[in-house]
Amino acid sequence: MAKFPPGAWDQLRNYFSKIAPISEGEFEDLKPSFTPSYFPRNSFLLRQGELCQSMYFVVKGSFRIFHINDSGQELTRYFAFENKFGTNLTSMIEGSPSVENLQAVEPLFVLEIKKATFFQLVETISQVNKIYRNILQNAYITSQRRIYDLQGMSALDRLKWLLEQYPLILSRIPSRLVASYLGISQYTLSRLKSEL
Amino acid sequence: MAKFPPGAWDQLRNYFSKIAPISEGEFEDLKPSFTPSYFPRNSFLLRQGELCQSMYFVVKGSFRIFHINDSGQELTRYFAFENKFGTNLTSMIEGSPSVENLQAVEPLFVLEIKKATFFQLVETISQVNKIYRNILQNAYITSQRRIYDLQGMSALDRLKWLLEQYPLILSRIPSRLVASYLGISQYTLSRLKSEL
DNA sequence: TCAAAGTCTTGCTGTAGAGCAAAACTTTCT
DNA sequence: AGAAAGTTTTGCTCTACAGCAAGACTTTGA
Numbered sequence: 001m002a003k004f005p006p007g008a009w010d011q012l013r014n015y016f017s018k019i020a021p022i023s024e025g026e027f028e029d030l031k032p033s034f035t036p037s038y039f040p041r042n043s044f045l046l047r048q049g050e051l052c053q054s055m056y057f058v059v060k061g062s063f064r065i066f067h068i069n070d071s072g073q074e075l076t077r078y079f080a081f082e083n084k085f086g087t088n089l090t091s092m093i094e095g096s097p098s099v100e101n102l103q104a105v106e107p108l109f110v111l112e113i114k115k116a117t118f119f120q121l122v123e124t125i126s127q128v129n130k131i132y133r134n135i136l137q138n139a140y141i142t143s144q145r146r147i148y149d150l151q152g153m154s155a156l157d158r159l160k161w162l163l164e165q166y167p168l169i170l171s172r173i174p175s176r177l178v179a180s181y182l183g184i185s186q187y188t189l190s191r192l193k194s195e196l
Numbered sequence: 197m198a199k200f201p202p203g204a205w206d207q208l209r210n211y212f213s214k215i216a217p218i219s220e221g222e223f224e225d226l227k228p229s230f231t232p233s234y235f236p237r238n239s240f241l242l243r244q245g246e247l248c249q250s251m252y253f254v255v256k257g258s259f260r261i262f263h264i265n266d267s268g269q270e271l272t273r274y275f276a277f278e279n280k281f282g283t284n285l286t287s288m289i290e291g292s293p294s295v296e297n298l299q300a301v302e303p304l305f306v307l308e309i310k311k312a313t314f315f316q317l318v319e320t321i322s323q324v325n326k327i328y329r330n331i332l333q334n335a336y337i338t339s340q341r342r343i344y345d346l347q348g349m350s351a352l353d354r355l356k357w358l359l360e361q362y363p364l365i366l367s368r369i370p371s372r373l374v375a376s377y378l379g380i381s382q383y384t385l386s387r388l389k390s391e392l
Numbered sequence: 393t394c395a396a397a398g399t400c401t402t403g404c405t406g407t408a409g410a411g412c413a414a415a416a417c418t419t420t421c422t
Numbered sequence: 423a424g425a426a427a428g429t430t431t432t433g434c435t436c437t438a439c440a441g442c443a444a445g446a447c448t449t450t451g452a
Contacts, residue, residue: 067344075347077340090337099344136332141286143339144273148263148295151271151379155409175430183347185410190431351439371400381440386401 004036005109008059011083012111015057019134020127030128033121034111039063045102045110052091052098054112058082061108064177067100076181077146079105079169085135105173155184159192200232201305204255207279208307211253215330216323226324229317230307235259241298241306248287248294250308254278257304260373263296272377273342275301275365281331301369351380355388 009031016022022030034057039045045063046052056063058080065086066076077100080086091098092115121128149161162169162182169178179189205227212218218226230253235241241259242248252259254276261282262272273296276282287294288311317324345357358365358378365374375385 069344069348071348073348075344077343089333090340093333093337133329133332136329136336137285137289140332140336140339141289143336143343144286147273147339147343148265148271152265152267152269174428186430187411187432188409191409194431382400383402383441384439387439390401 004038005060008036008109008111011059012057015083015085016127016131020130022127026125026127030121030125033117034113037110037112039104039108039110041104041107043104045104046088046098046100048099048101049097051095052088053115055085055087055092055115055118056080056102056110056112057085059109059111061104061106062172063102063104063108064173064181065100065102066177066180074180075183076177078142079166079173079181081168081172089136089139105177150183155182155188156192156195158182158184159189200234201256204232204305204307207255208253211279211281212323212327216326218323222321222323226317226321229313230309233306233308235300235304235306237300237303239300241300242284242294242296244295244297245293247291248284249311251281251283251288251311251314252276252298252306252308253281255305255307257300257302258368259298259300259304260369260377261296261298262373262376270376271379272373274338275362275369275377277364277368285332285335301373346379351378351384352388352391354378354380355385 012034013022013027016027036059039061045054045056048068060082062079062081063086064076065078065080065088066074068074078086086102088098088100088102090096091100118128118132122132123129149165150158153161159182162178169181173181175189175193176186179186182189208230209218209223212223232255235257241250241252244264256278258275258277259282260272261274261276261284262270264270274282282298284294284296284298286292287296314324314328318328319325345361346354349357355378358374365377369377371385371389372382375382378385
């Protein structure tokens with residue numbers, strides 16, 4: 001395991017400043033709420049059935065959020081890269097067992113914040129309230145876009161869409177997982193890649 | 197056009213009280229922000245390309261939210277029935293042109309609140325802030341569930357799912373629209389209904 | 393109350409994409 | 423460096439579903 005990236009706190013501060021600017025002092029107060037941690041490739045941050053206890057801010061690497069359905073098929077709905085928060089919001093909000101897994105795709109460094117701590121900050125610190133609102137809004141918008149864009153599109157058009165919208169996914173994520181994100185089989189994806 | 201349902205304000209008050217209880221007096225102050233209006237069957241509250249200017253609280257009837265894609269195919273993502281808020285959140289949040297249409301499916305009575313008014317209340321009245329958070333959370337959760345539940349399901353399983361999750365849709369909404377909600381053709385839907 | 397418009401059903405045909413299996417290629421580990 | 427494990431590609435077959443067209447049934451409105 002490599003050592004924790006030194007710029008981590010700057011990345012987080014930067015994230016804040018884009019949405020809800022925060023003073024140096026206020027930020028210092030926030031720091032203790034976050035814990036740096038490391039997850040090796042393929043390890044799980046959360047498994048289906050567990051309660052989601054934390055949010056994760058990606059410092060370096062990536063993880064995916066996916067679900068295994070009754071027929072044993074994997075469905076990936078999100079890849080979190082650097083400077084993004086990711087978690088199973090539904091489980092956090094409802095306190096219900098997660099229907100999703102969070103799994104590191106690349107070696108992963110995160111800043112972790114506990115659910116209770118986070119929601120407390122949402123209530124008490126207006127910047128964090130704003131951050132949360134922003135996270136919800138974005139989560140919603142992304143998910144909307146995904147429904148509309150992918151529904152009723154041919155497999156080839158989905159691939160082109162991905163290339164356009166999220167080129168990072170194609171360059172950093174193994175094909176098998178990309179296929180499960182697009183909702184097509186790995187065979188079809190492989191064939192389509194040759195067609196451009 | 198029938199006359200506006202008399203219990204409308206009670207319905208709205210009731211909605212509030214389940215999420216963010218509010219006093220009689222505070223509620224009276226809120227009332228002027230909402231305007232009762234009526235939309236006949238099939239009329240549009242909003243069309244693709246326009247800016248979404250309002251949120252709608254359904255008093256009686258129903259409307260749907262749908263998108264027409266490049267191949268001219270309709271995709272319905274939501275049916276709003278009594279005591280639900282509905283709008284194109286994305287367009288409201290981003291101030292971007294709507295990619296969705298809102299259309300009355302049954303004769304429709306709503307309480308309408310303007311976007312600017314609403315966001316102002318979100319900032320100034322903590323109960324409305326809570327309502328908004330709740331709307332965002334629910335919108336997100338619903339949309340999540342839809343992705344997971346429908347992706348990779350056979351057409352028959354989708355139908356069973358609908359029967360289970362949203363029986364109202366099957367009983368009140370024309371088949372053609374139901375099909376566009378499930379992402380299957382009207383022909384397939386018709387055939388499957390006979391298979392139970 | 394009956395014509396006209398809209399909606400639902402059903403037969404038939406065509407096709408996109410799933411899924412298996414085996415080969416080619418890549419990465420990982422000792 | 424070479425064996426073992428994992429991933430990607432490709433050929434082949436099979437099926438669920440789309441989409442047209444024509445007929446049955448339902449709703450609407452003058």
